Amino acid sequence: MVTNDKTPCAVLFETLKKHGGISNKELASLVLSGRPLSDGRSPVSRVGDRTWVSRFIVHAPIGSLQERYFCDFGVSALRIVARLKSREGRALSSEDVFDLVAGEPGRSMQDVLVACHQDVTVYRNMLDRLSEKSGYTVDERSEIAMVLFVSAGCSGNVRKAIECTLDFSQSAYGRRPVTSPMASSDSAADSSQVPALSLGLLRVVDGYVVGAPYWLDSSVGAVEIGALASEEHSISSVGSDVSALHMRIWRDEEGFWFAEGLGSSNGTVLVNGASGESVVVEPPHAEREGFVSKPVAVRPGDELILAKSTKFLVIEGVPEP
Structure with a gap:
């Protein structure tokens, strides 16, 4: 459960700090845009300003957080996955990264989205599709799931998150998550053959x-x-x-x-x-x-x-x- 003052972005930062060891400053450097705002400074140039990051990004009220503050969610997600896999002393595997999003650690994102009056059914369906034998490698599943998690946290909008995730999957891997066909006993052996990366x-x-x-x-x-x-x-x-x-x-x-x-x-x-x-x-x-x-x-x-x-x-x- 999440408290009423939590936002999706706050949950994103909190979850990756608690379960991934990524500090708020480090995460801000991975997700914020380098494009200048009206004052001539870019959001990413402010990562050293803890007050600004907390007020205008992490704890910004729902509806006030603008997409122009962030870089492409797919790019952010890939950066985050790379960091999670290389943390000194606590590196995560691709399975660990996927579980961070789809398992218990990521449940708080669904809770906060519900608290923000978002219908999370399609969010859960996306994770279910990725959890099944849908033809993706474990690395791809972890990256697609992280795109969903990051875009939901940064936008606070489930529909936007799904669109970003589908676009990323199509752009990066040439296909979108689909319903897994029922496999016969003969095809079960074939499904274990993972294509070369x-x-x-x-x-x-x-x-x-x-x-x-x-x-x-x-x-x-x-x-x-x-x-x-x-x-x-x-x-x-x-x-x-x-x-x-x-x-x-x-x-x-x-x-x-x-x-x-x-x-x-x-x-x-x-x-x-x-x-x-x-x-x-x-x-x-x-x-x-x-x-x-x-x-x-x-x-x-x-x-x-x-x-x-x-x-x-x-x-x-x-x-x-």
């Missing part, structure tokens, strides 16, 4: 996911990214300050992915999804004196920032056939 890149513009994922095909060697990258499987959906051939990304023989610069003008930075630490893949040309290029490991939940205009969120999933 692939690494993908989601373009993020102004905090929002744009377009479908670019799934990386390890069989073709390195995938080049750049404004004039024209080889098959290359990625050219980039901003104007990205070089013609800016960087490449590939998987080694042991299955690990790496990124390396290709002599770009404006450089590339990787933001570690687990720690938030920035790692220079390649500095801008003007700052490259003495720099020795070497591959940088890339993992799901990381962000690749090419020059200043182009950001890709690294995801893991099963490409649509």
